[in-house]
Amino acid sequence: MTPQVRELAALVAFPSVSSAPSPALRACARWLVDKLRRLGARDARLVETGGPPVVMGSVGQGRSVLIYGHYDVQPAGPASAWRSPPFAPVVRDGYLYGRGASDAKGQLYAHLAAVERLGARLPCRVVFVIEGEEEIGSPHLPAVLAAHAPYLASEVAVVSDNAVLGPDRPSLTYALRGDLYLDVEIAGAHPELHSGNFGGAVANALRVLVRALASLHDAGGAATVPGLADDVVVPPPAERRYMRTTGPSDRELRAEAGGAPLAGAAAYERATIRPSIELAGLTGGYTGAGIRGVIPARARAKLDVRLVPRQDPERVHRQIFARLAAAVPRGLTLTTRERMRAQPVLLPRDHPAARAAVRAYRRGFGVAPVFVRAGGSIPVVSALAERTTPVLMGFALPDDRAHGADERFSLAMLAKATATSAAFLEEIAR
């Protein structure tokens, strides 16, 4: 490992899972403060939020460029699914493996490395804002941005938390889907009952939940919630043609998804300009080994709903609740609880900051980037858009397995990302 890869591995080694808080979050934040101080950010510090702290610090002088990052990561999921432990990063075949390597510690680290490389030649003031709650919807960040508005004031905010199309196909993301994450619960009217004595005679809370969830989609998997499509704005034909020409093909997305058939053609459109309702988890009744003859008294599910521009999370929540409730008979109780909300985002492609980013990618990758839409959500982007112009400069690869087992970050991409970040700081300062 080079010294830089070793340093990135140290950052990835923190099990900074925000949905299951542990001291690792604060330890990771302290590590970043130390790193910023070594880069010359004498004002680097932790800002308390009530949750994991936000790391802030600034380097250099001149026009301000805000660089946003997050040090928290998704849960690792089942350890058995990983080839090497998720928080013991190792390099194999040119990739650093570990939870958060790609999403987004590797991408954040490229900016730190760029500032280090520029050193005294840094032509602007770079102010870092690195939070620890991105993966749970950034509940505290908007207030922190407001409280520190003068310190953070900038014309542009760089966010690197998404993917390019390939190692030689840089791309600049101009649209994100929004996110609405719901916990759904059906509580039965009965305690848990013997499935022999009562099978067929009482309402089964788990069966009712299954029936309610099944009503959200048609046989082909398309969402069928009444009203859901009302606020969906389909992009104009010219933009859809551009998407078809420049975006990932079905074949590429199929490879990225593990090689199996997709749910239909035009997967890039399905995953970006259309809303989706995914069932992310479900549990109810007896799930242990062997058999237990019971009629469950309650059951829970997690719905991950992705929204496109103009859709309002609150309205969509009401529509989904109504659809689920229609399948719940009297005597059983349906509860939904919003666990995360992110607004959909559509950014201008002709802003000077976007043009500077295009030039920076050309310098860093040797080829001009295309503009792409992303299916994922970055909750903070809509908060940033209220104060400055976000620029979404992703450095992940489509097969990095963000959120999955064996997540990784390409070391070749680390080099290109560092060069692109340094180039952007030079371009924006011109």
Place this chain on the structure above:
Amino acid sequence: MTPQVRELAALVAFPSVSSAPSPALRACARWLVDKLRRLGARDARLVETGGPPVVMGSVGQGRSVLIYGHYDVQPAGPASAWRSPPFAPVVRDGYLYGRGASDAKGQLYAHLAAVERLGARLPCRVVFVIEGEEEIGSPHLPAVLAAHAPYLASEVAVVSDNAVLGPDRPSLTYALRGDLYLDVEIAGAHPELHSGNFGGAVANALRVLVRALASLHDAGGAATVPGLADDVVVPPPAERRYMRTTGPSDRELRAEAGGAPLAGAAAYERATIRPSIELAGLTGGYTGAGIRGVIPARARAKLDVRLVPRQDPERVHRQIFARLAAAVPRGLTLTTRERMRAQPVLLPRDHPAARAAVRAYRRGFGVAPVFVRAGGSIPVVSALAERTTPVLMGFALPDDRAHGADERFSLAMLAKATATSAAFLEEIAR
């Protein structure tokens, strides 16, 4: 506690869960061998099966009466649902609380106490067969019955593993539903994927499982599997009238189920002469705290199917598989695995053994019993029926919460059951 209650509590204290094997099973079996020896069964011993051992032993001389019991119990389920720990039996308000107190250690213990009470006056040879795998479908018992056929030969086999209608309403069970317990799994074509990047573009294994399971019932909760009703024999009108007159009313079943509304009228019929498909458990995707944005790669469910006379478990399994498979798109894999099978049972009500049982209940309870159908299943009964005449003499109460939290056995019923068992041994020997 009386010495007998203390002894029953010691029996209930063994966490002899057959679906999660532990040394407690063998320890419980040894305890029973010791007890049988103290009753005079010098031949009491463990019979090895490959699973938990079967306890055998005989007391007395003359006509043989086989008494079947089981010392294994259901899993306790979540500890938090119990008012006192499931395997630390305590007496409260005239009930002994603990997993297995009612199903069926308390009922077995009544027979042991009856033999003890009769002592030298025991008018027949009682041979005990007590297995440790009833709750997982008695996989080894049929072979044990065959291997020890001469030793076990008897005209009648008493099985006490079900409920009477109430403390003053004794009943004799003449029909049991069969059971088919299936593990169902959908394996997706993809690894676990990011629900932002791929939401709407790939088939979600959990969503497909939910859709497949929802196709098993109509909106009212009635099973809608094609062919399922073909082999269902509805009892003649006279028998249904008898059931309405003597069986539990909707009001009683409602109280027994915790007081909430039932799924419809005629619950006693729904739970006995009609088949049912209950979803006993389901798990898939992320089920931990907080949020994780994933499209699950696989999902699993447990189906508990209750069958009525003439239905064949194997045929029903094929019908359910076909129904589920119709909802599974190409590229995903449906697997079902039979975990338990019990044939439905219909016993003659005019057999001399049944008549002896009627007289015994009258002596033990002071009131004549009625004949009832049970919704539950006792896998061993069809195996016993091939060799002898089973008599189902239950001593549980409907609100004993068998299989649920806070399972209990009434001490008043223990006294009546002991008297009834002793009376039966006298009546059958006449």
